[in-house]
Amino acid sequence: MTRRLILATAATLGALTLSACSTADEPEQTPATSATHDHESMQHDHAQDGGAPPGGIVEATDATYPVGTDVTVLADHMPGMEGEKGTITGAFDTTAYAVSYTPTDGSDPVVNHKWVVHEELENPGPAPLADGTEVVLTAEHMAGMSGATATIDSSTQETVYMVDIEADGMTMTNHKWAVESELEPAK
Template sequence: MNKLTLMTRLVFGAAVGTLALTSCAGAGDDETAPESAPTQDETASDASDHHAGAHDHDPDGGPPPEGIQEATDPRYEVGETVVLNADHMPGMDGAEATISGAFDTTTYSVSYTPTDGGDPETDHKWVVHEELEDPGEAPLAPGSEVVLDAEHMPGMAGAEAAIDRSTDETVYMVDFEVDGMEMTNHKWVVESEIQPGN
């Protein structure tokens, strides 16, 4: 009887000890387990977020707005290779680009708060007169309040804006690559932000 009791106690004690060790090891594994590697979809999503965070512009700028006049004698012709001297987005300054459109109009720098709740944009370059809702005669004076009818960035269309300044330089749409993203018909770059290609 004593031997049976002793054996029962030993077996029971060993079982409890094994359970306790298993439990501790499990808890330790959970605390030190490495994070799983991101899936291909997560990696693609992160890359997409990076591009959006870097410049927020749609890679395809689409056609020019209705009513805008093509430039009659632009310094840079459609199809010509140029170098950009603009820093509207990271990686743009010094980028090689191809002219995809040249126009004669009034071009504005504007400040506005996006309609999607994004952070206010100040001195946003550029919008053209034809991308304003019922703007009246050009040029509009600095401080004029307008409503944007452009979709260069999220929350831009329909936003209330103030004119910061204007220029009557020839304004261009350009195709170029920035941060690995192909931008087509990017709107806008004014003539003083362009230099001849090499």
């Protein structure tokens, strides 16, 4: 009986928490706007130096934007990122995933985080993984990410890039990741 009461209480609290995310004056958030909100709150947790690419990832041999190419970033993963200039520091042939997860450090859940690559998943099996697949992250892009259980929201087979970029007053080197459709030639 106690277990049922605990589960019922947890379900009720979860529903109340979700309903408290928007008011009558605010539109309900979609996963895309939630992801932006989550990145805004976690912006300073994002590593300024993304470090080396993960082991086992394959360098792209025919990338549209080879290493050293200046680009304009179209992605809005973090505030101030969209429209900024960047320089490609790595180009790879892999599968990129948007994932939702609860960080291991107890911070708020992250919805539709873009991107982690196949090589940043623990024992993932063959790529691509289906939407809805539960995985364990080995990526360390932000605090609480490595070791977190995540659900794959979507995937893409585009060339994946590491980029040096300045966004919202923060210089990031080897930012992980931008996919090809999120970049254009620098103007």
